């Protein structure tokens with residue numbers, strides 16, 4: 118059960134606390150996404166649109182189960198994944214240009 122806040126300050130303290138956890142999880146998720154680049158051949162593999170849609174379907178379900186907005190969660194996830202794809206493409210390009218081991 119969520120705590121009922123009695124002031125804007127209390128609301129913002131709650132948001133700041135959640136942001137601390139979210140940013141930490143985003144950093145962890147980002148490190149996993151970066152690792153994915155090493156297992157992919159092409160930039161189409163990096164973008165993996167079918168996987169993106171699978172993730173979106175899943176997080177919409179999770180949002181509904183948690184009593185949140187599936188629309189908001191989808192928008193947040195599409196923006197987040199787009200940023201992670203940009204990062205993963207950069208890692209993929211670096212790996213492709215790196216001299217291979219003898």
Ligand SMILES: C=C(O[C@@H]1C=C(C(=O)O)C=C[C@H]1O)C(=O)O
Nearest residue numbers: 150153163164165168169198201
């Ligand atoms: C991490 C991957 O690469 C990309 C990033 C994804 C994500 O952030 O969830 C999903 C698919 C790909 O666009 C993957 O293919 O699983």
